Amino acid sequence: MSYPKMRLDKVCRITMGQAPSGDSYNFDGNGLALIAGAGDFGNETPEPKKFTTAAGKKSEVGEIILCIRATIGDLNWSDKEYCLGRGVAGLFGHTDKLDQKYLWHWLKNIAPLLKSKGKGATFLQVTKEDICSLEIILPPLSEQRRIAQILDQADELRQKRQQAIEKLDQLLQSTFIDMFGDPVSNPKGWDLKAVGDVSESKLGKMLDKKKQSTENDQYKYLRNANVQWFKFDLSDLFEMEFNEKDRKNCELKYDDILVCEGGEPGRAAIWKNQLENCYFQKALHRVRLDTTKILPEYFVWLFWFYSKNGGFDDHITVATIAHLTGVKMKAMKIPIPPLKLQEEFKQKVLEIDNLKTKHEQSSKLVENLFKSLQNQAFSGNL
Numbered sequence: 043m044s045y046p047k048m049r050l051d052k053v054c055r056i057t058m059g060q061a062p063s064g065d066s067y068n069f070d071g072n073g074l075a076l077i078a079g080a081g082d083f084g085n086e087t088p089e090p091k092k093f094t095t096a097a098g099k100k101s102e103v104g105e106i107i108l109c110i111r112a113t114i115g116d117l118n119w120s121d122k123e124y125c126l127g128r129g130v131a132g133l134f135g136h137t138d139k140l141d142q143k144y145l146w147h148w149l150k151n152i153a154p155l156l157k158s159k160g161k162g163a164t165f166l167q168v169t170k171e172d173i174c175s176l177e178i179i180l181p182p183l184s185e186q187r188r189i190a191q192i193l194d195q196a197d198e199l200r201q202k203r204q205q206a207i208e209k210l211d212q213l214l215q216s217t218f219i220d221m222f223g224d225p226v227s228n229p230k231g232w233d234l235k236a237v238g239d240v241s242e243s244k245l246g247k248m249l250d251k252k253k254q255s256t257e258n259d260q261y262k263y264l265r266n267a268n269v270q271w272f273k274f275d276l277s278d279l280f281e282m283e284f285n286e287k288d289r290k291n292c293e294l295k296y297d298d299i300l301v302c303e304g305g306e307p308g309r310a311a312i313w314k315n316q317l318e319n320c321y322f323q324k325a326l327h328r329v330r331l332d333t334t335k336i337l338p339e340y341f342v343w344l345f346w347f348y349s350k351n352g353g354f355d356d357h358i359t360v361a362t363i364a365h366l367t368g369v370k371m372k373a374m375k376i377p378i379p380p381l382k383l384q385e386e387f388k389q390k391v392l393e394i395d396n397l398k399t400k401h402e403q404s405s406k407l408v409e410n411l412f413k414s415l416q417n418q419a420f421s422g423n424l
Contacts, residue, residue, distance in 0.1 A: 045185075047179055049174060049176070049178075053139040053140045054135045054145065054178075055133070055136070056170060057099050057132040058099070058110075059078075059110075059126030059129065059132070060098055060127070062098045067093070068092070069092060073093045073095035074123060074124060074125040075088070075092075075125065077101075077107060077127055077129075079111060080113040083107075083117075087118055088124060094125050096125070098126065099125070099132070100124065101120040104119070104134070104142060106134070106142065106149065107119070107124070110131050110167060111129045111162075111165055112165045114157045114167070114168055115153030115157050117150060129167075131170070133145065139183070140180070141190055143187070143190035143191075144186035146190070147419070151420050156172065159172040189419045196408070197412060199412075200405070200409060207402060213394060214343070214391065217390055221386070224351065226348060226353040232377035233378050234378070237374045237376055238372030240336045241330060243329040244327070245326065245328075246264075246292050246322035246323045246324050246325070247282075247323060247324060249282060260282065260283060261282070261283075261319055262279040262280070263320065263323050264300060264326060265322075265326070269310070271309055272310075272342060273311055294313050294322065295315075296313065297312060297313070298313045298328050298330055299313070299330075299341060300326045300328060301371070304364065306349065307354060307364050307366035308345050310329075310342045310346075311342065312338045329341070335381065336378055336381075339384070339388040340379070340388070354366060357371065357374050358370070
């Protein structure tokens with residue numbers, strides 16, 4: 043069914059935030075909590091850190107707070123009165139024309155278009171006119187509420203799928219601690235060995251476009267951004283020249299571990315031959331373990347706990363950017379539990395990873411369903 047479109051400012055009150063005077067800021071809870079941008083957003087309601095005693099633009103309960111700079115399009119619900127800073131706007135639909143939950147879902151759907159209007163040298167920002175000029179499809183209020191209810195239910199299902207995945211990650215974390223204790227403090231007193239004593243490691247090939255001698259021998263390679271915790275992002279691989287000697291030096295074998303040297307030093311994932319003829323750049327360490335002493339699944343989780351609990355603090359070199367150098371990494375003393383216990387942990391990792399894969403596949407289906415419902419809802423076909 044075809045419904046009319048209207049400029050957003052014809053059916054919605056739009057309040058642009060403003061920066062309070064500098065001497066009004068405090069962290070002591072004096073005045074109103076200040077929402078300056080997406081950094082003050084929580085999951086659905088704000089989590090601001092600063093307060094202000096200045097009189098400024100205020101939100102009211104039930105208002106939608108829209109981020110208008112940097113991460114344009116992020117949304118939160120106003121659960122109480124806040125001071126609206128320069129990086130946000132408050133939106134409240136005219137109650138006789140526009141349902142707030144319908145507006146919420148419509149804003150989420152329109153976010154890419156709003157972001158495309160952003161302008162700025164140091165960071166992108168949209169103006170009041172950019173927001174006001176958006177055209178919203180306007181079914182009758184009863185239809186808006188029906189659409190919002192369907193999208194609420196689909197969104198709740200999507201969130202539950204994601205929460206299930208997060209709980210499986212938490213289960214692995216608690217399983218590791220139960221079996222091995224905190225590896226930083228090593229309360230179970232496992233033997234300590236240097237990483238270099240239980241593995242061999244090396245950095246990959248230096249990226250130097252000036253030394254690319256030919257268009258031949260171009261191969262995909264992993265860089266820091268491709269290595270996430272416990273997995274690889276292979277969606278944006280680059281290519282460079284790897285001659286025969288390079289390929290031998292930078293080959294990847296099943297169960298090799300790739301460790302980030304910079305960025306987030308120590309971030310690691312296990313290579314499972316996800317791609318043929320793929321190599322790695324100098325920003326990564328390839329760690330090949332002596333599996334008679336230490337298993338990959340234990341090693342990457344050990345590094346995760348080190349990263350989160352300060353275990354790398356004495357090993358990272360900081361000049362301008364933090365680095366975990368090859369020398370420092372090889373010298374690190376790490377706890378080595380009995381191999382049988384590591385094998386038990388490996389089995390639990392495999393079981394939970396299988397469950398995660400099923401949940402992630404289901405989550406993608408739900409995500410696609412939600413996007414389809416959004417598109418149908420705001421094209422008059424739901």
